[in-house]
Amino acid sequence: MSKKSIVVVGAGILGLWQAYVLARAGNRVRLVEESTEPFARSSSRWAAAMIAPECEAEGAPPIVRDLGHEGLALWRAMYPGLVANGTLVVAPARDAADLARFARMTDQHEIADAARIAALEPDLSGRFERGLYYSGEAHVDAIKAMNWLLTEIRALGVEVDLGQTWQPRGEDVTIDCRGIGSKANLPSLRGVRGERILIQSRDVTLSRPIRLLHPRQPIYVVPHSEGRFVVGASVIEREDDGPITLKSALDLLGSAYALHPAFGEASILDIGAGIRPSFPDNVPRIIVEDDGRMIRVNGAYRHGFLLAPVLAKAVVTYVSDGRIESPLFGHA
Ligand SMILES: Cc1cc2nc3c(=O)[nH]c(=O)nc-3n(C[C@H](O)[C@H](O)[C@H](O)COP(=O)(O)OP(=O)(O)OC[C@H]3O[C@@H](n4cnc5c(N)ncnc54)[C@H](O)[C@@H]3O)c2cc1C
Structure with a gap:
């Protein structure tokens, strides 16, 4: 060698x-x-x-x-x-079909009922009836x-x-x-835009990434130290890393708020978009x-x-x- x-x-x-x-x-x-x-x-x-x-x-x-x-x-x-x-995937009861589809497309998960969700993430207690837990x-x-x-x-x-x-x-x-x-x-490389918002909350504690399914706007919320959370979603076929639109920001923040209303009091630390290099x-x-x-x-x-x-x-x-x-x- x-x-x-x-x-x-x-x-x-x-x-x-x-x-x-x-x-x-x-x-x-x-x-x-x-x-x-x-x-x-x-x-x-x-x-x-x-x-x-x-x-x-x-x-x-x-x-x-x-x-x-x-x-x-x-x-x-x-x-x-x-x-x-691990990762916890949840959906509101009306989007149960999205959860069922997600389960079919993936392996190595456990079906989590409301009690299991509450045990995994006490702050989500009572908010979701069903989820998927990927412990690995x-x-x-x-x-x-x-x-x-x-x-x-x-x-x-x-x-x-x-x-x-x-x-x-x-x-x-x-x-x-x-x-x-x-x-x-x-030459076949293209940029795919991804938008994300960094927030900080003293009121919500999560231990793992939460993916909230939704037919139009699925999001993820990923916890980091000091109460910071990355909220992201979009896969936009555009090679532009400019500022994010008001509509995108509203969608992301609205979905975080839907996950837990206490995010309404969170501070916004950073908003922006990156370009994912993709074939x-x-x-x-x-x-x-x-x-x-x-x-x-x-x-x-x-x-x-x-x-x-x-x-x-x-x-x-x-x-x-x-x-x-x-x-x-x-x-x-
Ligand atoms: C919002 C968002 C969320 C994401 N979430 C995830 C996730 O959860 N999990 C996951 O696995 N991936 C995730 N990704 C994807 C991941 O971020 C990308 O796949 C990854 O960043 C690509 O890394 P890279 O090193 O190829 O490119 P880059 O990180 O862009 O690095 C390229 C570097 O090259 C430098 N450079 C360019 N030209 C020159 C030059 N001529 N000389 C010297 N230096 C140069 C640039 O300055 C840059 O620092 C996410 C992406 C986005 C945008």
Whole structure:
């Protein structure tokens, strides 16, 4: 197994995991990021960062579920900040059909009645008759997880160049993780807008991500430390990370309020939108060019946190001894 000099371009969640795993394998790694402030221009900073392979299976191809379970196991093995309290999916009684459909599309859940919901989430006691509990799922705080990776990477001796656009320095291998910034090299890549609001409440306590089903506006509410909650929903086919509309904000906040009226007193800390880099089938790819000297890792869509460790493991195996062991290797 030969050690290489490698430059990873882009410090979003994909680039951070690549740099981490490649450096742990003994390679000499440099990480280049064009924003001076870490994560400021990344799509990753907006993520709810649910590591939820089963719940995502409701709308994703089977490969995402299968590899997502591997991603979850890798997070569990590597990251001490993983919150492994599962996911709870609920719906108002009138939307029972949505809950039944969600159950059919996914596995590894338990049907939760009102008493079980109250035991899992006391603050939701009496609010929902039926739900689905996915005890094996997890989530992270996106910024905390990325800061942890950056600290680990530096401790492993990776040179981190912030505020730099990438200039080759004759490294053996370049790993391109520029997200939507790679569009010129990956013409089929598109941006899919996702909007989210960060709120803070002293009145509501939740232990795990809650997905509230609704025929038009399903949302998720993901709890973080200090009473902060990420409220998000939308998958909008638009490559625009501009401010969110009043209608979107009303929909998101209205749904949070429907989940628990005490959210009405929450403070709004941040509102914004990110662009999810996506290929036409919404499955990420590892694209090898120039006899292995250029490796592009991109298209993580809604699954960058879920699949970043899997993509990193596949690339380190290829860089180490040329083995292609992952179905994610392909063409743009
Ligand atoms: C609202 C929302 C919620 C989400 N929730 C989840 C979730 O719950 N679970 C999940 O798994 N995923 C989730 N995602 C998806 C996830 O965030 C993305 O899949 C992921 O962020 C993509 O990461 P990336 O590293 O490919 O790109 P990015 O995070 O965009 O990183 C690319 C980096 O490259 C840098 N760059 C670009 N050009 C250059 C250059 N020339 N030189 C140097 N640096 C450059 C950019 O500045 C940027 O920092 C969500 C996304 C959104 C928007």
